[in-house]
Amino acid sequence: MPRIFLGIESSCDDTAAAVVTSDRRILSSVVLDQATLHERYGGVVPEIAARAHAEKLDIAVEKALEDANLELSDLDAIAVTAGPGLIGGVISGVMMARGLSAGSGLPLIAVNHLAGHALTPRLTDSLSFPYLMLLVSGGHCQFLIVHGPDEFHRLGGTIDDAPGEAFDKTARLLGLPQPGGPSVESSAKLGDPKRFALPRPLLDRSGCDMSFSGLKTAVLRTRDALVSEKSGLTQQDRTDLCAGFQSAVVDVLAEKSRRAIKAYLESAPSEPAFAVAGGVAANTAIRTGLETLSKESGVAFAAPPLALCTDNAAMIAWAGIELDQAGLRGMDPIVARPRWPLDKQQAPLLGSGKKGAKA
Numbered sequence: 001m002p003r004i005f006l007g008i009e010s011s012c013d014d015t016a017a018a019v020v021t022s023d024r025r026i027l028s029s030v031v032l033d034q035a036t037l038h039e040r041y042g043g044v045v046p047e048i049a050a051r052a053h054a055e056k057l058d059i060a061v062e063k064a065l066e067d068a069n070l071e072l073s074d075l076d077a078i079a080v081t082a083g084p085g086l087i088g089g090v091i092s093g094v095m096m097a098r099g100l101s102a103g104s105g106l107p108l109i110a111v112n113h114l115a116g117h118a119l120t121p122r123l124t125d126s127l128s129f130p131y132l133m134l135l136v137s138g139g140h141c142q143f144l145i146v147h148g149p150d151e152f153h154r155l156g157g158t159i160d161d162a163p164g165e166a167f168d169k170t171a172r173l174l175g176l177p178q179p180g181g182p183s184v185e186s187s188a189k190l191g192d193p194k195r196f197a198l199p200r201p202l203l204d205r206s207g208c209d210m211s212f213s214g215l216k217t218a219v220l221r222t223r224d225a226l227v228s229e230k231s232g233l234t235q236q237d238r239t240d241l242c243a244g245f246q247s248a249v250v251d252v253l254a255e256k257s258r259r260a261i262k263a264y265l266e267s268a269p270s271e272p273a274f275a276v277a278g279g280v281a282a283n284t285a286i287r288t289g290l291e292t293l294s295k296e297s298g299v300a301f302a303a304p305p306l307a308l309c310t311d312n313a314a315m316i317a318w319a320g321i322e323l324d325q326a327g328l329r330g331m332d333p334i335v336a337r338p339r340w341p342l343d344k345q346q347a348p349l350l351g352s353g354k355k356g357a358k359a
């Protein structure tokens, strides 16, 4: 009999609940976003997010059960994001899950939000361990070798901003709508990527670490120089800057991925695979670049559907199933953790993105 898990996610600005089975069926996946609440502030406001999660969590859970046509008593366990993320939101989710568990007697499993993202290719593409993963979104950017549901080796990641933040900032600088990724991508299609020489930060440094804040600043300087030269930006200036910016991100991600694949292949995986997830993975130029690279390297490429790449609770339910199957029920009682690095050997990282802690 397949096991049925409820997943709960509230670590950033999406209140989500989902029901998933151990034979990889997503019976429901509800995501209530808070975009309109944070829009006017130009970023996620943690206090507003926490309050909205507290108000919406029960609605999300009820809807997830209703969509799955199940009662709480039909479930086998509850999996909840216990970090890393904006602590108020994480606490809201953990308290909700603890209440549900106390009332129903269902076991509770703490899930690391990043493990949720990193294990998604097992749910969608049945990848075998170990596989290489690039998480690339508005809040995360790192390469991981995934050896098991609680065994991750971090090869490198951003030392400052996540690429999604850089896309969003570039759009803001050029007066394009948010979220910046899709607007910069569509503008870049009409532009000349070679007109402005933008930097490819850290390409000269060995290893898989990346940096995107200098690129963001270079876009700002180029824009300011154009504006002071002719007191405004033409449509062509905008599209050329978008194209130049995007091609710099593509180049950095491709070169760092090449190195990550090389390091991964040294461990001689039996079924080599490279998976990419996160909102930025929706970008066609980035995706195509990584897919081509995988083909050249003899590594299978996987990119879960976008709804499962961005924040959702199906990935949390699935990670709970994987941990449970491996006998790794984790902490008891569950406490919310603002920081929770996936790689236990890794030294703590500095810095925190606008969309939450980078772990």
Ligand code: KG4
Pocket: 012, 136, 137, 138, 139, 140, 163, 164, 165, 167, 168, 179, 180, 181, 182, 185, 278, 279, 280, 281, 282, 283, 284, 309, 310, 311, 355
């Ligand atoms: O994974 P996600 O939905 O949320 C988290 O950050 O957790 O990622 C959102 C980010 C935003 O910064 C958005 O601008 C970026 O992903 N994004 C894109 C594209 N679509 C979304 N970036 C580049 N190209 C896109 N097509």
Ligand code: ZN
Pocket: 113, 117, 137, 139, 140, 310, 311
């Ligand atoms: Zn996330």
